[in-house]
Structure formats: C-alpha cells, structure tokens
Amino acid sequence: MSKHKRYRSAEKTFGTSPGTLTYIGEDIEHVIKIKRIKYNADEYHIDDNSRLSACQLPDSGTPFVNWTDVDGIHKTRVIAALGERYHLHPLLLEDVINVEQKPKIDLYDAPPAQDGEKSSGPVVFVTLKMLHHNPEQQIIETEHVSLVLGENYLLSFQEERTQDIFDPVIERIKASSGKTRRNGPDYLMYSLMDLIVDHYSVIVERISDKIDELEEEIVKECTEREILNRLYRLKRELGYIRRTILPVREIMSVLLREESPLIKPGTLPFMRDLSDHVNQTVETLDSQRDIISGLMDVYYSIVNNRMNSVMKTLTIVSAIFIPLTFIVGVYGMNFDHMPELHTRTGYFWVWITMIVIAIGEVIYFKRRGWM
Missing domain, CATH: 1.20.58.340 (Magnesium transport protein CorA, transmembrane region)
Known part of the structure; x- marks a missing residue:
C-alpha cells in the first residue's frame, strides 16, 4: 500500500538560488482557481472565480476578514504575482509550492514599506499536509497545504482542486454558524488547521479498524502469508502518517509559545485545544504501532507453535x-x-x-x- 504521491525528482531545484520558484509536483492541467471570501459578523461576500487582478492587500482599517483561497500551486507565475501583491518573502513562496516540504511554521517580520505602497505587516506562515484516503487504490494520499496569516487577511494554498478541503468552513461562514464569523483571521486559520487535524483522526480511526480486522484474521487464518504482508504495509503506512503529523505538534508549540500580535488572546484557548488534539493523535499512532509490532510477534509465535x-x-x-x-x-x-x-x-x-x-x-x- 503506497503511502503518498510520488513526485518528480527534486534535482530540478538543485543548485538554484534560495527563493527560486520551481514546482516539482505532479503534472496538473487545470487552471488555478482563486476564491475570495470577505466576511464579518453581519455579512459575507464570496467570489468563487476571482481574477488575479482583484487580489490586493486589504486596508488595515477594513471591517472585514479577507480570505483568499488559491486552489492549485503548479503555476509559479500566479504564485509569484500573489506574493508581490501581498509583499510575501520569496522563501515563503518557495515553501508554498514545494510539495516535499515538511509541515513547518515561520514567523516573518514586517518588510520595509515601499514608497506609495501599503505596509503588509508581520505574517505567520504555516505549511501542513492534508491526508486523504483513496478508496479505489486503498492508499493514503497527501496534499500540500499552506496558510499565510496577516493582519486582517488569510491566504490559503491547496495543491489541487479535485475536492475543496475547506468547504465545511466555507459552509459555516455562509450559515453564520459557529464562531468563525464573529472572530478574526487568526480564528479562521485555527478553523482550517482544525479541519486538517480532524482528517488525521479519520485516517487514524480507519487504521484502527484495519488493525482490528487483522487481529481477528491472525487468530483464524494465521498461516496466510498475505496477513504478514498487510501487517508490514500497515506498519509502513503508520510510520509515514506519524512523520507527517509529528511536526504539527511543533507548529502548535510555536503558536502557543511565541507572542505574535496576529494571534489574539481569545484564540489561544482554541489553539491549546487543537494542540491537545494533535498530541492525542500522535499518541494513538504510537499505540497503534506498538499494537502492530505485538501482532507481528503473535503471528510469528503462532506460526512457530504450529511448526513445533x-x-x-x-x-x-x-x-x-x-x-x-x-x-x-x-x-x-x-x-x-x-x-x-x-x-x-x-x-x-x-x-x-x-x-x-x-x-x-x-x-x-x-x-x-x-x-
């Protein structure tokens, strides 16, 4: 069972200067889709097919939260143009399109204001991996996701548009349910991260079900060689998922430890709850890995006993x-x-x-x- 998508060789980026935008992901034919969402407690506006020219750094005094969701990162020209409009650091943009980048967090200070331009202010940059289960091929697929939090805006970047992973949050904004409409972009970033972590839990629960099935099969049909192969595949899968989720724990630690003006005190309790959720998921993965190791020992023990x-x-x-x-x-x-x-x-x-x-x-x- 494959664990993740196979990307083209990173040799394309070998020797290039830092900040050079080079996409090494899968070949994607569709155009990049930009969705702009503007909302506050009283109203919201959604532009499902926004033009690049409409994406601008919002005014500091705007009463709206401005969320720009970019679906597709394979067009470096578009990503570079967005970076110029929001005054984003070249290294940040490089991580946005680097599909092999591990989950991380970076805090960028406000760049010097240019003559006649708005000051962009400091930003919090977070990159994560969204996990999907492919039921046809029975594999775990990953999607590269990046979040850029500014003073009154949030940029989100998704790797592909076969399924918009942030649809549940958009629906909550439309229905004015929950706390999203009544809070700032920092809470919106929390909501998106929480949605990604919830998907981790779904994947982990699916693995728990597979472990339970294998446990029953080992007792009934221990002589089947395929059982051992499935155990090995599941163990490798757990290892990959754990390596994907483990850096998120450090991301949450930095968000809670560093005093960023972009993270409001009212959002910190939700961040702490999300941190606990991540820790529980990692502990569950560790427990599942121990269970699989135990099942392998049981398998070999039963086989040896039957041989004896x-x-x-x-x-x-x-x-x-x-x-x-x-x-x-x-x-x-x-x-x-x-x-x-x-x-x-x-x-x-x-x-x-x-x-x-x-x-x-x-x-x-x-x-x-x-x-």
Missing part, C-alpha cells in the same frame, strides 16, 4: 517406528540359520510384538504429556 506441533508429531511417529524398523531390519538379514524364520507362527509373533511395542510407546508418550 508438526515437528513434534513427526518426531513421535519416528520414535514409534524406530523399534519396529529395528525388528524388521533384524529379520531382513540374509542369514541361513535364523530359527524364527522357520517356525510356523513366527510371522504372527513378529506382528504381535511390533503392535505391542507401538501401543506401549503411545501409552508412554501420552502419560508423559507428549501427545
């Missing part, structure tokens, strides 16, 4: 036939003077002797608990 049982049976059968073989071998010698060979009842008594010996050995082995 077979060897024990063969040994007992061999032990029973050793004296019988000896008797047959003695009377199979080609000597002329063997008195028993010329008696009328010799053949009968040989059989009686061998049967008695065999029965006696069986009784002895049973009394010793060997049978």
Whole structure:
C-alpha cells in the first residue's frame, strides 16, 4: 500500500538560488482557481472565480476578514504575482509550492514599506499536509497545504482542486454558524488547521479498524502469508502518517509559545485545544504501532507453535517406528540359520510384538504429556 504521491525528482531545484520558484509536483492541467471570501459578523461576500487582478492587500482599517483561497500551486507565475501583491518573502513562496516540504511554521517580520505602497505587516506562515484516503487504490494520499496569516487577511494554498478541503468552513461562514464569523483571521486559520487535524483522526480511526480486522484474521487464518504482508504495509503506512503529523505538534508549540500580535488572546484557548488534539493523535499512532509490532510477534509465535506441533508429531511417529524398523531390519538379514524364520507362527509373533511395542510407546508418550 503506497503511502503518498510520488513526485518528480527534486534535482530540478538543485543548485538554484534560495527563493527560486520551481514546482516539482505532479503534472496538473487545470487552471488555478482563486476564491475570495470577505466576511464579518453581519455579512459575507464570496467570489468563487476571482481574477488575479482583484487580489490586493486589504486596508488595515477594513471591517472585514479577507480570505483568499488559491486552489492549485503548479503555476509559479500566479504564485509569484500573489506574493508581490501581498509583499510575501520569496522563501515563503518557495515553501508554498514545494510539495516535499515538511509541515513547518515561520514567523516573518514586517518588510520595509515601499514608497506609495501599503505596509503588509508581520505574517505567520504555516505549511501542513492534508491526508486523504483513496478508496479505489486503498492508499493514503497527501496534499500540500499552506496558510499565510496577516493582519486582517488569510491566504490559503491547496495543491489541487479535485475536492475543496475547506468547504465545511466555507459552509459555516455562509450559515453564520459557529464562531468563525464573529472572530478574526487568526480564528479562521485555527478553523482550517482544525479541519486538517480532524482528517488525521479519520485516517487514524480507519487504521484502527484495519488493525482490528487483522487481529481477528491472525487468530483464524494465521498461516496466510498475505496477513504478514498487510501487517508490514500497515506498519509502513503508520510510520509515514506519524512523520507527517509529528511536526504539527511543533507548529502548535510555536503558536502557543511565541507572542505574535496576529494571534489574539481569545484564540489561544482554541489553539491549546487543537494542540491537545494533535498530541492525542500522535499518541494513538504510537499505540497503534506498538499494537502492530505485538501482532507481528503473535503471528510469528503462532506460526512457530504450529511448526513445533508438526515437528513434534513427526518426531513421535519416528520414535514409534524406530523399534519396529529395528525388528524388521533384524529379520531382513540374509542369514541361513535364523530359527524364527522357520517356525510356523513366527510371522504372527513378529506382528504381535511390533503392535505391542507401538501401543506401549503411545501409552508412554501420552502419560508423559507428549501427545
């Protein structure tokens, strides 16, 4: 079972200067889709197919939260243009399109204001991995996701648009349900991160179900070689998921530890709750990995016990036939003077002797608990 998408070689970026935008992900034909959402507690506006020219750094005094969701990161020209409009650091943009970048967090100070331009202020940059289960191929797929939090705006970047992973948050904004409409962009960033972490829990629960199925199959059909192969695949899958989720714990630690003016005090309790959620997920993965290791030990133990049982049976059968073989071998010698060979009842008594010996050995082995 594959763990993640296979990307083209990173040799394309070898030797390039820092901040160079080079996309190394899968070849994608569709155009980048930009969705702009503007809202406050009283109203909201959604532009599902916004033009790049409409994406501008909002005024500092705007009463709205401005969310720009970019679906697709394969067009470096578009990403670079957005970076210029929002005055984003080149290294930040490089991480946005680097699909092999591990989850991380960076805090960028406000760049020097240019003449006649708005000041962009400090930003919080977070990159994560969204996990999807592919039911057709039975694999875990990852999607590169980046979030850029500014003073009154949030930029989100998704790798592809086959499914908008942030639709539940958009629906909450439309329905004015929950706390999203009544809070700032920092709470919106929390909501998106919480949605991603919830997907982690779904994947982990699915793995728990697979472990339960394998546990039953090991007891019933332990001799099946495929069970061991599935255990190995599941163990590798757990390792990959753990490596994906573990950096998120450090991200949450930085968000809670660093005093960023972009994270309001009212959002910190939700961030702490999300941090606990991430820690629980990592602990569950560790527990599942231990369970799989235990199941492998059980598998080998059952196989060895069955092999020992077979060897024990063969040994007992061999032990029973050793004296019988000896008797047959003695009377199979080609000597002329063997008195028993010329008696009328010799053949009968040989059989009686061998049967008695065999029965006696069986009784002895049973009394010793060997049978």
